[in-house]
Amino acid sequence: MAEEFEPRIVAFLCRWCSYTGADLAGTSRIKYPANVVPIKVMCSGRVDPTFILKSFADGADGVLVCGCHPGDCHYNEGNYNMQKRVPMIKDMLKGFGIEGERFRLDWVSAAEGDKFAEVVTEMTDEVRKLGPLNWKEIKEAVK
Amino acid sequence: MAEKKKLNLAIYWAGACGGCDVSILDTDEKILDIAAAADIKFWPIAMDYKVSDVEALKDNELDVTLFNGAVRNSEQLHLAQLLRKKSKILISYGSCAYLGGIPGLANFSNKEAILERVYKTSESVETNGGAVYPSPKSKVPEGEVEIPELHDYVKALHQVVDVDYFLPGCPPTTDLINLAVNAIITGKLPPKGAVIAADKNLCDSCKRKKTEEKSVKRFYRPHEIIPDNERCLLEQGILCMGPATRGGCGARCIEANMPCRGCFGPAPGVEDMGAKMLAAAASVIDARTPEEAASITATLPDVAGTFYRFNLPVSLLRRAK
Numbered sequence: 001m002a003e004e005f006e007p008r009i010v011a012f013l014c015r016w017c018s019y020t021g022a023d024l025a026g027t028s029r030i031k032y033p034a035n036v037v038p039i040k041v042m043c044s045g046r047v048d049p050t051f052i053l054k055s056f057a058d059g060a061d062g063v064l065v066c067g068c069h070p071g072d073c074h075y076n077e078g079n080y081n082m083q084k085r086v087p088m089i090k091d092m093l094k095g096f097g098i099e100g101e102r103f104r105l106d107w108v109s110a111a112e113g114d115k116f117a118e119v120v121t122e123m124t125d126e127v128r129k130l131g132p133l134n135w136k137e138i139k140e141a142v143k
Numbered sequence: 144m145a146e147k148k149k150l151n152l153a154i155y156w157a158g159a160c161g162g163c164d165v166s167i168l169d170t171d172e173k174i175l176d177i178a179a180a181a182d183i184k185f186w187p188i189a190m191d192y193k194v195s196d197v198e199a200l201k202d203n204e205l206d207v208t209l210f211n212g213a214v215r216n217s218e219q220l221h222l223a224q225l226l227r228k229k230s231k232i233l234i235s236y237g238s239c240a241y242l243g244g245i246p247g248l249a250n251f252s253n254k255e256a257i258l259e260r261v262y263k264t265s266e267s268v269e270t271n272g273g274a275v276y277p278s279p280k281s282k283v284p285e286g287e288v289e290i291p292e293l294h295d296y297v298k299a300l301h302q303v304v305d306v307d308y309f310l311p312g313c314p315p316t317t318d319l320i321n322l323a324v325n326a327i328i329t330g331k332l333p334p335k336g337a338v339i340a341a342d343k344n345l346c347d348s349c350k351r352k353k354t355e356e357k358s359v360k361r362f363y364r365p366h367e368i369i370p371d372n373e374r375c376l377l378e379q380g381i382l383c384m385g386p387a388t389r390g391g392c393g394a395r396c397i398e399a400n401m402p403c404r405g406c407f408g409p410a411p412g413v414e415d416m417g418a419k420m421l422a423a424a425a426s427v428i429d430a431r432t433p434e435e436a437a438s439i440t441a442t443l444p445d446v447a448g449t450f451y452r453f454n455l456p457v458s459l460l461r462r463a464k
Contacts, residue, residue, distance in 0.1 A: 095447020
């Protein structure tokens with residue numbers, strides 16, 4: 001392949017910390033890969049596992065969820081709720097043959113523009129190594 | 144009074160265990176109402192009609208067809224298409240036709256891997272050096288034998304033909320069968336595409352007490368624990384699919400201290416039953432760190448297989464890579 005594969009990563013960012021953190025990365029002119037499609041959500045705990053599966057089903061190569069650091073949640077518990085789901089989500093994805101690295105939960109505060117860039121860079125590199133997922137085609141077999 | 148014209152009825156089984164057919168007999172004395180109202184034109188498990196009898200029918204000559212079982216080979220697909228053509232109303236009967244059902248779990252694997260396992264690597268099978276392996280056509284001394292071809296993936300009935308109504312359950316309960324039969328006999332049918340069951344999830348009709356306490360430190364399989372008869376099973380660490388599952392079954396499993404397995408399919412508004420159940424199961428665990436969450440999750444032996452037990456072919460991802 002002449003061109004390098006550019007993964008598409010859907011990023012659900014909590015509006016209190018991580019979305020502001022991503023904003024800070026932008027206003028600080030920190031460079032990070034343009035592979036993420038950010039979606040603002042009220043809280044990382046609002047990210048229903050359905051959103052994650054739907055992202056994969058509709059063509060995402062990776063899904064990133066970012067929220068406030070533990071203890072910092074605007075709603076006290078939301079990020080802990082998301083954290084509890086992670087091992088089950090990874091197990092479930094494994095059942096479908098989807099590598100665990102394609103899904104990531106991380107904490108990015110409103111002051112951590114640099115960390116947001118770091119997380120996105122790391123994840124983009126990992127997913128790029130894994131290659132495309134193409135679930136749109138995979139699910140077509142059962143229609 | 145002139146006798147009302149009898150309905151022409153067909154009942155067919157595709158990728159199913161036969162339990163759905165038995166459930167029709169389980170209607171006890173109501174079976175006489177069915178017999179009084181309908182002429183059964185095709186029912187392979189009980190009567191000696193052939194496929195050629197169905198082929199000889201005019202289009203739409205059958206008033207109602209109850210089709211149970213998933214579609215996973217060429218014969219089942221042919222019968223689904225044939226019966227659709229011959230029927231005014233096609234009802235997807237039971238979890239396998241409606242959702243893919245237990246056979247739908249095969250979508251976590253694929254045709255080659257399944258045949259390889261069953262006919263070649265299984266410890267209990269005499270493989271004859273791989274000589275016994277199904278192929279659609281094979282030569283025997285008497286001539287050529289043809290068998291249906293297994294498809295790569297399991298599908299629900301509505302994924303291969305147009306379906307009018309869905310009657311969920313593994314198998315459908317007698318009450319719902321009677322409801323459906325009465326609706327057909329009296330002609331008071333719901334709008335096309337209706338699922339003949341409750342419009343809310345199972346928890347909505349469950350009598351057990353919920354404490355909102357999130358204290359599950361490990362999950363139990365039903366044989367590993369004697370549950371409290373009064374309390375929500377999920378809160379006791381027994382994986383009950385009630386939160387993600389459509390109600391209308393009468394919660395009989397729950398009343399017998401058995402957790403819901405999800406045979407009625409996704410509750411209204413639930414797009415992906417596995418994902419919804421995952422959210423519910425994760426919500427009851429008591430974990431503050433990723434490590435704790437991982438060790439509690441490790442007590443669930445098969446997350447994907449459990450959450451998609453009856454509905455994999457109709458889930459968002461539909462099959463494994």
